[in-house]
Amino acid sequence: MTETRSRPARSRLAEQVRPERPFARFRWTVTLVLTALLVWSSATVDASWGRLTEAPGRAVGFAQTLVANASLEPLGVALEAMWESIAIAWIATLIGAVCSFPLVFLAAGNLTRGRVKQPVRQLLNVFRAVPEIVLAIALIPFLGLGPVTGAVAMGISSIGTLGKLSAEIVESIDRGPLEAVEASGGGRLTRLRWAVLPQAMPEIAAFWLYRFEINIRVSAVLGVIGIGGIGGFIAQAVERNVFERIGLGLVVVILATMLVDAISSRLRRRLIEGPSPAAQARRERASVAGAEHEEDPE
Amino acid sequence: MSAPTGERPRRPSPVASARPQRRPRKPPPQPFTLLGLVGLAAFTLVTAWDWVLGIGFNPIALPGELADSNPAMVEGLFNITDADWRADYAELLRTHFTDPDSPWLLSLDSRIGSGLVETVQIAVLATLVGAAVSLPLAVLNSRLGAPNRTTHAVIKTLNNINRAIPDVIWAALFVVLVSVGALPGILALTMFTIGVVVKLTSDVVDGVDLGPVEAARAAGASHAAAMRTALVPQILPSFASFSLYAFELNLRGAAVLGFVGAGGIGQAMNYYWSQLDFEAVSVIIFVYLVLVVIVEQVSISVRRRLV
Numbered sequence: 001m002t003e004t005r006s007r008p009a010r011s012r013l014a015e016q017v018r019p020e021r022p023f024a025r026f027r028w029t030v031t032l033v034l035t036a037l038l039v040w041s042s043a044t045v046d047a048s049w050g051r052l053t054e055a056p057g058r059a060v061g062f063a064q065t066l067v068a069n070a071s072l073e074p075l076g077v078a079l080e081a082m083w084e085s086i087a088i089a090w091i092a093t094l095i096g097a098v099c100s101f102p103l104v105f106l107a108a109g110n111l112t113r114g115r116v117k118q119p120v121r122q123l124l125n126v127f128r129a130v131p132e133i134v135l136a137i138a139l140i141p142f143l144g145l146g147p148v149t150g151a152v153a154m155g156i157s158s159i160g161t162l163g164k165l166s167a168e169i170v171e172s173i174d175r176g177p178l179e180a181v182e183a184s185g186g187g188r189l190t191r192l193r194w195a196v197l198p199q200a201m202p203e204i205a206a207f208w209l210y211r212f213e214i215n216i217r218v219s220a221v222l223g224v225i226g227i228g229g230i231g232g233f234i235a236q237a238v239e240r241n242v243f244e245r246i247g248l249g250l251v252v253v254i255l256a257t258m259l260v261d262a263i264s265s266r267l268r269r270r271l272i273e274g275p276s277p278a279a280q281a282r283r284e285r286a287s288v289a290g291a292e293h294e295e296d297p298e
Numbered sequence: 299m300s301a302p303t304g305e306r307p308r309r310p311s312p313v314a315s316a317r318p319q320r321r322p323r324k325p326p327p328q329p330f331t332l333l334g335l336v337g338l339a340a341f342t343l344v345t346a347w348d349w350v351l352g353i354g355f356n357p358i359a360l361p362g363e364l365a366d367s368n369p370a371m372v373e374g375l376f377n378i379t380d381a382d383w384r385a386d387y388a389e390l391l392r393t394h395f396t397d398p399d400s401p402w403l404l405s406l407d408s409r410i411g412s413g414l415v416e417t418v419q420i421a422v423l424a425t426l427v428g429a430a431v432s433l434p435l436a437v438l439n440s441r442l443g444a445p446n447r448t449t450h451a452v453i454k455t456l457n458n459i460n461r462a463i464p465d466v467i468w469a470a471l472f473v474v475l476v477s478v479g480a481l482p483g484i485l486a487l488t489m490f491t492i493g494v495v496v497k498l499t500s501d502v503v504d505g506v507d508l509g510p511v512e513a514a515r516a517a518g519a520s521h522a523a524a525m526r527t528a529l530v531p532q533i534l535p536s537f538a539s540f541s542l543y544a545f546e547l548n549l550r551g552a553a554v555l556g557f558v559g560a561g562g563i564g565q566a567m568n569y570y571w572s573q574l575d576f577e578a579v580s581v582i583i584f585v586y587l588v589l590v591v592i593v594e595q596v597s598i599s600v601r602r603r604l605v
Binding site for chain 1: 328330334341342344345346350351352353354355360363364365366367368371372375376415416418419420422423426458459461462463464465466467470471472473474475476477479480481484538550551553554557558561564567571579583586587590591594603
């Protein structure tokens, strides 16, 4: 008591100004859980951490071997494998897009009742939850081990993500056009065609392209179980120490993926934002000139 | 009402004028739309046809191909209607996951059990390490957070290269560098986590409120201090959410790593597959699926709490 009173007024003021930090239970729980996970995993995992120190030296040596063995000779095979990966990814995206499209409108809350929406959502979640590799292995007995197996497996898994994300887009559309079509007597399909699609389609198509980018990576991953493509090409080269194939394969996969990403992201921007202002202006000028021309005879 | 104005009966309009009103012409489709549709169709035909540049995907023949299956594999993998198969399956689950001597009766010491545990460990470690590295990199990967343009460009290019290498390829490369086991798997998924989290988080940085950052700068904070006190608190919830998302992806990705020797459940899958023991493969798939679904549900509920 006496101690508190003897403190200078200034520090008491400071104490008052800065309130005590509230006890953040959420933050502490998260920190504790994460630390426990980290300790448990790193202590019990069967990893030879000692090898980590040798890794940089080995990496340099490996890089030198790659450079020393650099050759353009396997370029044809590497490009063929890369193209196969892209083809698999494209077919997979198409399967996902075509199969998910009708489900989207059943899974959107603003178009259907909960009675319809919930089961469709659950179905989409099931597609989404199963990892591609599991689907691929489950399909091998039916389709054998080949690119089509990979494409179908990735396609099924794409249905889930595409369906869910597209349904969210449809749910976020402006209600106005929907009501307008209803007010002028439009039925279910008319509403879809004239009120929903014009609003949602660009973004849905952009999502398809985005999924294509992801699928290229997934198809490379599935390559190691033998569906073909660049993933299997590089993994086999690593296994058999064919250094010229490893190096070239890496270069091809990096460049091709970045190229597809760049093209796809430009297309996506064009889809969502519409034509660039300059192109828009040019078109408008052209159409105005055309219209004036038409009016001339009058 | 006004007198008939022309040969066509028109609706009375408030702006009825001397000039006859016409329905405006529908603008022709944008060249982008036309080109896009044509390109789409061409690309699809090229990739789907059964030739050098295509994979031979025929949607009409697909049901037939699905029906024409390999009976041995199908019976091993999912012959649920057969009572013997179900009994075998239960027996497999029992031998792989129970231990009468253990106090909890459960045991994860079998090839499948330990593979499953290792998969989780790989995913946990890769996510924690990867996310820890990603936060500063995500700040540097944005226009706001990078101290200068060169840093921004370098980090961005490096991360694009990183993202272009699939995780299995990373795993195969790390197997060369640190030999087989869980370590190459952890390293590979760490790279993958960095790729995902940095990309997503730096997109969030571009949309933050600039007020706090300006305030920190006005109060004399250094660039690093301004970022730490004014930027990081804003992006932390999204960052945490993306890290959890990366954990889900890692758990899925960790299953493939075993096929290139980088540990996890994939090793067991690969082993039993090469033994043609399809029932064991089926057990692995089932247990792994249960794990993935549980983790996903937990992760989704935590993420909803975060953002």
